[in-house]
Amino acid sequence: MSRQTVKNRGAGTAGFSLMLQPRVSQDLSRLRHGLRTPLNHILGYSEMLLEGAPAGSAAGEALRTIIAEAQRACDCLPAAGGNNDNSEAGMLSLRSDMRPHVTAMSDQLPALANLDNTDVDRMKSAVSQLMLFVRSGELAPAAAASVTPRVHPRGDQQPGSARVLIVDEDENNRDILRRQLSRHGYDVVEAASGRAALRALRGNAIDAVLLDLVMGDINGLEVLNALKTDEHLREIPVLVISAADELGAVAASIARGAEDYLFKPFDPVLLHARLSATLERKRLRDQERTRNAALERVTAALKRSNEDLQRFAYAASHDLQAPVRTVTAYLQLLERRLGPRLNEDEREMIAFAQGAARRMHTLIQDLLTYSRASTAPCHLETVDCEELVTALVDDLRSIIEEAGATVTWDPMPRLVADATGIRQVLQNLLTNAMKYRREEPPHVHLSLIRESDHWRFCVRDNGQGIEPEYTARIFEMFQRLHGDDIPGSGIGLAICQRIVDRRGGRIWVDSEPGRGSTFCFTLPFHPETGAAA
Ligand code: ADP
Numbered sequence: 001m002s003r004q005t006v007k008n009r010g011a012g013t014a015g016f017s018l019m020l021q022p023r024v025s026q027d028l029s030r031l032r033h034g035l036r037t038p039l040n041h042i043l044g045y046s047e048m049l050l051e052g053a054p055a056g057s058a059a060g061e062a063l064r065t066i067i068a069e070a071q072r073a074c075d076c077l078p079a080a081g082g083n084n085d086n087s088e089a090g091m092l093s094l095r096s097d098m099r100p101h102v103t104a105m106s107d108q109l110p111a112l113a114n115l116d117n118t119d120v121d122r123m124k125s126a127v128s129q130l131m132l133f134v135r136s137g138e139l140a141p142a143a144a145a146s147v148t149p150r151v152h153p154r155g156d157q158q159p160g161s162a163r164v165l166i167v168d169e170d171e172n173n174r175d176i177l178r179r180q181l182s183r184h185g186y187d188v189v190e191a192a193s194g195r196a197a198l199r200a201l202r203g204n205a206i207d208a209v210l211l212d213l214v215m216g217d218i219n220g221l222e223v224l225n226a227l228k229t230d231e232h233l234r235e236i237p238v239l240v241i242s243a244a245d246e247l248g249a250v251a252a253s254i255a256r257g258a259e260d261y262l263f264k265p266f267d268p269v270l271l272h273a274r275l276s277a278t279l280e281r282k283r284l285r286d287q288e289r290t291r292n293a294a295l296e297r298v299t300a301a302l303k304r305s306n307e308d309l310q311r312f313a314y315a316a317s318h319d320l321q322a323p324v325r326t327v328t329a330y331l332q333l334l335e336r337r338l339g340p341r342l343n344e345d346e347r348e349m350i351a352f353a354q355g356a357a358r359r360m361h362t363l364i365q366d367l368l369t370y371s372r373a374s375t376a377p378c379h380l381e382t383v384d385c386e387e388l389v390t391a392l393v394d395d396l397r398s399i400i401e402e403a404g405a406t407v408t409w410d411p412m413p414r415l416v417a418d419a420t421g422i423r424q425v426l427q428n429l430l431t432n433a434m435k436y437r438r439e440e441p442p443h444v445h446l447s448l449i450r451e452s453d454h455w456r457f458c459v460r461d462n463g464q465g466i467e468p469e470y471t472a473r474i475f476e477m478f479q480r481l482h483g484d485d486i487p488g489s490g491i492g493l494a495i496c497q498r499i500v501d502r503r504g505g506r507i508w509v510d511s512e513p514g515r516g517s518t519f520c521f522t523l524p525f526h527p528e529t530g531a532a533a
Contacts, residue, residue: 032077032094034139036243037170038126040265042070042105044176045119045126047268053115062111065104066123073101073130074265091137099134106131122172162207162279163187167197167223168241169215177210180268181275194218198226201233208278209238211258213249221253228257235285237278241266310371317367324364328357359487366491369424370477373498378418382528385412385448388419392426403434409446415455416526421499425507426459428492429519433461435486438514454505454522465513475507496521 046063053060076097105127112120133139164186166177171192178188189204191197194215200206209227213220220240227233237259242250250261259278262271331354335342342350393400393407400407407430426446433444445460466474466481473479475497480490493507500507504524511517 031091031139032243035077035098035130035133036074036264037173038129039070039074041126041172041176042123042130043067043074043265044172044180044268045123046070048176048179049112049115049117049119049123052117058111059115062108066108069101069104069108070265073098073105076101095134095137098130102127102130102134122175126172161185161187163189163205164275165189165191165197165200165204165206165209167191167194167209167215167220168212169193170212173212177271180271184272186275194220194223197223201227201236206236207282208259208275209236210275211238211240211253213240213242213246213253221249221256224253224256224258235282237282239274239278310374313367314371317364317371320360320364321368324357324360328354328361331357359489362487363489363491366489366495370491370495370498373424373495374502376420378421378503380416380418380526382414383417383419383422384414385422386414388412388423389426389446392423392430396427396430399431399434403437403442405434405437405442405444407444407446410448412446412448413450414528415448415523416528417455417523418503421503422457422523425496425499425521426457428496429459432492432519433459433463433517435488436482436517437461437463450525451522453525455525456520456522458518458520460516460518462516465515465517466509466511467513468511471509471511474509 046066050060050063050067053063076094109120109124109127112123129139164181166174166181166188167190168174168177169192174190174192178190181188189200189206191200195218197209197211201209211220211223215223218226220242224238224240227236227238234257238253238257240250240253240258240261241264242253242261243264250258254261259281260274262274331350335347335350335354338346389409389412396407430444430446434442440462443462447458447460449456470479470481474481475493477494478490479493480488482488497507500521500523505522507519507521509517509519
């Protein structure tokens with residue numbers, strides 16, 4: 001039974017420790033997985049050697065042949081999601097399919113003799129592993145003695161270049177990856193096990209991880225889990241490296257937050273492209289996070305300053321009430337005491353002062369209402385708008401009669417809303433409709449309709465109308481289109497705007513100068529049975 005186990009021995013010992021007479025299907029699929037490691041070595045090292053080989057040299061030609069044959073040998077292994085034939089007959093046919101390609105690779109090795117490179121030794125070792133497999137069905141460990149450890153010089157590393165952590169138990173796989181990445185200017189950190197990977201992640205500022213899924217101590221998925229549940233590490237993108245027949249594990253790793261994947265053996269150009277794209281996405285995400293954080297800070301500062309301003313406006317207008325009341329009271333006293341002794345001019349002067357004090361009082365009241373409009377609670381309830389409008393018109397009876405106005409309205413529905421807010425806005429609009437009238441008696445009409453997700457209130461008048469260039473400005477504080485002959489503070493519509501804004505609606509005016517205006521505002525629709533939102 002022990003000879004049926006294929007086991008990866010981990011860092012420092014390339015290849016597989018045991019061989020086996022594969023008899024059960026699981027062993028066959030693991031063996032197929034094991035075959036990818038030497039093929040990966042052959043492809044990785046020959047591509048790097050080819051770059052250094054003189055153009056047109058015999059060694060260069062031999063390397064090209066080896067690459068082509070290694071790719072053909074890879075094609076003999078089942079592709080992702082492909083049909084794995086795990087029977088013993090399937091194994092025999094795999095060996096015979098791979099044999100010509102492995103033999104062709106082996107035949108080319110003598111042409112590499114002049115290259116005098118440790119990489120050639122590593123490649124030879126990998127070809128020997130495959131040769132043993134096609135001859136005997138065994139997958140033996142690589143001849144470790146032939147591989148002399150060596151320090152590889154880094155490529156042109158740019159300052160601020162991305163730091164990539166390579167996690168792979170196989171030393172040659174790491175070596176190939178490290179050299180491919182260094183050449184593109186990446187700063188590389190290596191980990192030969194899952195635990196070492198987690199240590200490296202916590203001790204270095206890593207920008208991306210290349211993670212092999214098959215490892216002895218804790219596997220790639222566990223590393224991924226640990227990384228994605230750590231709030232300091234979870235944003236680091238992970239590219240999973242796996243064999244094509246580990247599709248299930250790849251899918252699981254994507255579900256757990258891996259950014260991308262590559263099947264072994266992979267093309268260095270593809271690796272670089274995917275890694276760059278991954279790092280670019282991370283850069284954009286980091287940038288967005290930084291922007292959002294800055295935006296949140298600015299919003300909080302704005303909110304604070306707004307609240308300060310509101311407190312100031314409230315306090316100032318509140319404190320101004322008392323002196324204005326005193327001025328009004330003393331003016332009245334003066335008028336009463338001096339009464340008959342006042343001449344026409346003096347009487348007029350006192351009247352002016354009283355008028356100014358009254359305007360000041362209105363202004364202060366409006367400012368207070370404006371400040372309260374953003375803090376007063378919005379209490380949602382079922383409002384019978386027919387009742388609300390009837391009561392409002394009743395309250396405004398003296399103004400309506402004085403203006404000789406007619407006020408009409410469509411049948412009004414019940415709706416869920418904040419009655420106080422609606423009343424305040426309608427009162428302002430109705431009063432304005434009568435204030436800014438023409439010679440002819442004012443006719444004001446109110447309507448209320450439901451439009452998809454909101455209610456629309458409209459107040460139509462036949463008054464003076466507003467020039468198009470002012471239709472937006474009149475909703476700002478202190479913006480008046482009329483002189484003092486029509487009393488007002490220029491705050492009424494700003495109050496309406498604030499009330500409607502706070503309730504998630506919108507207010508605007510359509511107007512025709514000389515013919516009249518229609519002021520409309522919307523409020524969100526809340527189902528009558530539902531609780532207030
Ligand atoms: P106030 O009425 O106190 O001046 P408002 O904020 O209510 O302040 O209105 C701002 C300005 O918009 C008014 O001064 C007036 O010039 C104009 N306005 C408001 N309502 C009407 C209307 N129905 N018809 C014509 N002009 C209007």
